[in-house]
Amino acid sequence: MAEKITPRSVDYSQWYIDIILNAKLADYSPVKGCMVIRPRGFSIWERLRDELDRRFKETGHENCYFPLFIPESYLKKEAEHVEGFSPELAVVTHAGGEELDEPLVVRPTSDTIIWSIYKNWIQSWRDLPLLYNQWANVVRWEKRTRLFLRTTEFLWQEGHTAHETKAQAVEETERMLEVYRKFAEEYLCIPVIAGKKSDAEKFAGAVDTYSIEAMMQDKKALQAGTSHFLGQNFAKAFDVQFQSRDGGLEYVWATSWGASTRLVGAIIMTHSDDKGLVLPPTLAREEMVVVPIFKTENKAEVLTYAEGVVKALKADGRRVAFDGDDSTKPGWKFAEWEMRGVPIRVEAGPKDMADGNVVMVRRDTGEKQVVKAAEATAKARELLAAIQENLREKARAFRIANTKRVMDYNEILVFFGKETAGTGDAPGGFADGLWCGGRDCEAKLKADLKVTIRNMPADLQHDTSGVCCLCGQPAKHRAIFARSY
RNA sequence: CGGGCAGUAGCGCAGGGGUAGCGCGCUUGGUUCGGGACCAAGAGGUCGUGGGUUCAAUUCCCACUUGCCCGACCA
Structure with missing residues (x-):
């Protein structure tokens, strides 16, 4: 039978699609x-939702649910938003069957409708903090989509x-960024860089946006949260004021934070190989599959x-699948379960049975x-x-x-390969360099190389002495430059 | 939203103005079984959707739609 999965080296995009379709993770509509x-x-x-939810609750948050539809006028209350x-x-x-007096927007995010309601719920400093989260679907009419990574x-x-x-x-903004960072690294096995976004890349309506970025x-x-x-x-746009401890009237301070099904795409692209999906055990529906190997007589x-x-x-x-189907041969089963990303395969055949053994095979x-066999449970753990x-x-x-410290623009040109910008052959990775903070430098980088500032890692901001690697002016920040999804 | 390519059985593809084809998969029976086995008999299609041309359209023409690649745009 022909290879089902296009190798990464041949066509990375096609490899990603092949994995999703062949491992039956998703389909087109x-x-x-x-x-x-x-x-x-x-x-x-x-699995990842439940774990994230647990971590939100652990940090004092409660779940709630707001409407899918938002009056069009609400969106207009915050100019940048x-x-x-x-678009x-x-x-x-x-x-x-009738035209609506006021059109309803299908939520692209719920900030506006939530703040219109928070206005009613917040009167006193005693009502604060309000720590709510909602799990929901949102719609953003994207021009170009990709399974899991960017869908409508x-x-x-x-x-x-x-x-x-x-x-x-x-403090809350930073706390939740840290929740995402630890979650990504511990549970998804995706190491990330946590930092602040540049003004050009921040959320519409935010003062500061922070992200975790994975390679x-x-x-x-890939921005993962x-x-x-x-x-x-938003407090000013929706007039959310509270009476403070000293009797004054003040606008509340706000945060918002999110992570999406895009994380599933990140997991696929971080761990998988040319045989198919590879999943961290925490995320695998089945941690292991037992494949018996038999002939008719035994x-x-x-x-x-x-x-x-x-x-x-x-x-x-253990979460265990058992594949005792006698219509396919073991070799077929091995390939199939590898494609699905099951972390451990356990083979049990006549030879193993005779010796009281099993064969255990790691997917990674x-x-x-x-x-x-008596030690299989301990070995599995x-x-x-x-x-x-x-x-x-x-x-x-x-x-x-694939991360390189860069000192000047020439090094950046070499690192990202100007002539190969935008093609699958482009070299590159994360370039770590100093930045003056200027919008022009950022725009030039994007125009020349399709490279953007991913974020400014918090743990590197102690060292910003030197000059901007893009323009040579005195630097203000340390930033990660990369091509992105 | 612009440019290119594609849509024919579950998947991959061929074909062609006159009753629809191949490989894989699927069903049934039998033989096999430690890395994608084999034999036999079967099932499966409004040829992406709508319109037009024609005696006749899956095939030619137009529009639409979905996907992939490139670009523009972008949490």
Whole structure:
């Protein structure tokens, strides 16, 4: 049979699509830019969603739900916000067979409708902080879409908080960025760089936007989560004031933060290989699959033996699939389960049965080992932990290997390869350099090389002495430059 | 939104103004079974949608739609 997955080296985009379709994570739909998430893809989302939700609650947040439709006039109350979103809005003009008096926007984000309601809920400093989050779908009419990474409709969570003081709101913004950072690294095994966005890249309506940025296997950056300090912009637009401790009337300070189904795309592109999907055990629907290997004459005994192994693993809390189907051969099953990204394959055949063994194979390294069946549960725990760790460290090593400190524009030109800008052959990665903070430098970089400032890493801002690597003027920030999704 | 390519069985593709083809997959039976097995018999199609030309359109023409690549735009 022909290869199902296009190798990364041949066509990275096609590789990504092949993995999604062949591993049955998602499919296309009749509606432009909208995808169908299939059970195998949705289970990844469910697992990461539940873990993220747990971490939000751990930091004092509560879930709620606001309407899908937003009166058009609400969007217009915050000038930058409407300007930023108007090109990608879907608007409902008719309903119930009649034209609506006021069109309803299908939410691209819920900031406006939430703040219109917060106005009613906040009167006193005693009502603060308000720490709410919602899990929802949003619609942004994107011109160019890609499965999981940029779709017209997507699933996400949006946290919207209100605070008494600026310091508290800034602290919340940073706290949630840190929640995302740890979550990405611990749970998704995606190392990220956390930092502040440049003014040109920040959220429409925010004072400051922060992001976590990950490096994909094609060395492009992917924004994997954002946290915004909104200042008093939305409070002023929606007139949300509270009576302070000293009796004065003040506008509240706000934050918002979000992460979306795009994370599923990030997971695919960070870990997978030419055989298919590779998943960290935390995210895998099945942590392991047991494949019995039998002939007709020994089928019953081998199945019994293999099922015993499954039972022991399940009793130890493992999520285990059992593939006892007799219409396909073992080799076919091996390839199939590798494509699906199951972290460990357990083979149980007549030879293993005779010796009381099983064969355990790691998806991430392909390493095979023979293990006593009695020790399979302990070995499984050990291997799952090792896989989780290996995927994280492999991704980290890849990013480090493809990150370069740059001192001047010539080094940037060489690093990103001017003549190959925008093609799949472009070299590059993350360039780490000093920046004057000027919009012109940023614009020139984008025009010349399609490279943007991803963010300004918090842990590098102690060292900004020197000159801007783009223009040679005195530097103000240390930034990460990269091509991005 | 502009340029290019594509849409024919579940998937990959061929074909061609006159009753629709191949490979894989699928179903049934049998033999196989430690890295994508084999034999036999079957099932499966309004040829993306709508209109036009024609005695006749899946084929020619127009519009629309969906996908991929490039560009512009962009949380």
